[in-house]
Amino acid sequence: MHKSCLSTNRKDVAYGNGMTGSHISAEQDYEFDLLGYRVLKGALPPEKVRAINQWVDEHPAGDVGSWIGDVEVHTFQGADGVNYQNIIEGGSIFEELIDYPAWIDLVRRYICNDYSFLSLNEAFLNLRPPGGYISIHSGGHVAAAPMLTRHHTGVWMVGQINILMALTDIGPGDGATVIVPGSHKSHMLHPAYLDSKHTTYRDDRAAGGEFLTQEVHLKAGDALMFTDGICHGAAARTNPGYRRVLIYRYSPHCIQPRFNYIPSEELLARLTPERRKIVQPVPPRMRPGRVLKA
Numbered sequence: 358m359h360k361s362c363l364s365t366n367r368k369d370v371a372y373g374n375g376m377t378g379s380h381i382s383a384e385q386d387y388e389f390d391l392l393g394y395r396v397l398k399g400a401l402p403p404e405k406v407r408a409i410n411q412w413v414d415e416h417p418a419g420d421v422g423s424w425i426g427d428v429e430v431h432t433f434q435g436a437d438g439v440n441y442q443n444i445i446e447g448g449s450i451f452e453e454l455i456d457y458p459a460w461i462d463l464v465r466r467y468i469c470n471d472y473s474f475l476s477l478n479e480a481f482l483n484l485r486p487p488g489g490y491i492s493i494h495s496g497g498h499v500a501a502a503p504m505l506t507r508h509h510t511g512v513w514m515v516g517q518i519n520i521l522m523a524l525t526d527i528g529p530g531d532g533a534t535v536i537v538p539g540s541h542k543s544h545m546l547h548p549a550y551l552d553s554k555h556t557t558y559r560d561d562r563a564a565g566g567e568f569l570t571q572e573v574h575l576k577a578g579d580a581l582m583f584t585d586g587i588c589h590g591a592a593a594r595t596n597p598g599y600r601r602v603l604i605y606r607y608s609p610h611c612i613q614p615r616f617n618y619i620p621s622e623e624l625l626a627r628l629t630p631e632r633r634k635i636v637q638p639v640p641p642r643m644r645p646g647r648v649l650k651a
């Protein structure tokens with residue numbers, strides 16, 4: 358039985374004191390449970406933001422499907438822009454973010470408690486051009502593991518937490534992420550889904566201005582932490598230039614990584630044991646002499 362379940366102290370039971378991240382305040386827990394997101398102001402210092410932007414400037418994205426070392430140039434569906442997928446292979450500035458202090462304890466607490474390992478489900482850098490957007494998607498009604506947000510008397514189980522880091526200021530017209538606060542607990546489909554082709558979990562239009570959405574404006578270096586179960590998307594970018602963000606998604610290790618990039622030997626050799634465990638929680642297991650083939 359879990360430690361917190363044995364406690365007779367109401368506060369310990371309700372807030373999971375004695376468990377992963379128990380230094381996180383009751384107010385922080387309550388707010389994240391209720392709203393499903395939090396802005397982490399100044400999560401990345403300006404010198405780190407500068408170094409990441411410099412990396413992007415020095416590595417112009419080629420055609421979709423091309424590779425920059427072990428980083429793949431990718432897009433989800435065109436309108437959302439170009440992704441540098443598997444960005445953790447891009448160098449130490451990206452490796453450091455795997456267990457970055459500004460969020461890792463929060464992520465561990467809400468995903469793992471003491472029961473599971475954390476895993477990095479996806480990590481990419483996105484460049485969003487003028488006109489680019491993401492349609493509204495997700496919501497508490499969706500019965501899919503990454504979108505679950507559960508809390509059982511002190512024990513959290515969030516299927517996926519996204520850390521979206523702003524590399525440029527994101528204000529009005531910049532194509533901000535939009536969220537519907539608290540919608541990770543909704544039982545209802547968002548009204549935008551009712552006449553959508555997909556009906557149950559997404560729509561095709563830009564998410565900005567949809568019913569009850571709020572734009573989340575960020576300064577470069579701020580990070581938006583949100584459960585993937587919250588109804589969210591991004592407004593269309595109307596300003597010139599590109600929006601730049603990094604997105605690291607974390608899940609319990611029992612959820613398969615989204616694209617299953619196999620970490621390079623060089624990366625594995627460089628990673629600290631803690632980071633390696635997040636990137637590859639369960640190493641491939643096979644008979645001696647067998648080699649992984651793509």
Ligand SMILES: O=C(O)CCC(=O)C(=O)O
Nearest residue numbers: 491519533534590591604
């Ligand atoms: O690009 C955005 O602002 C939203 C990204 C998104 O939908 C996600 O990270 O799950």
Ligand SMILES: [Fe+2]
Nearest residue numbers: 494495589590
């Ligand atoms: Fe999303």
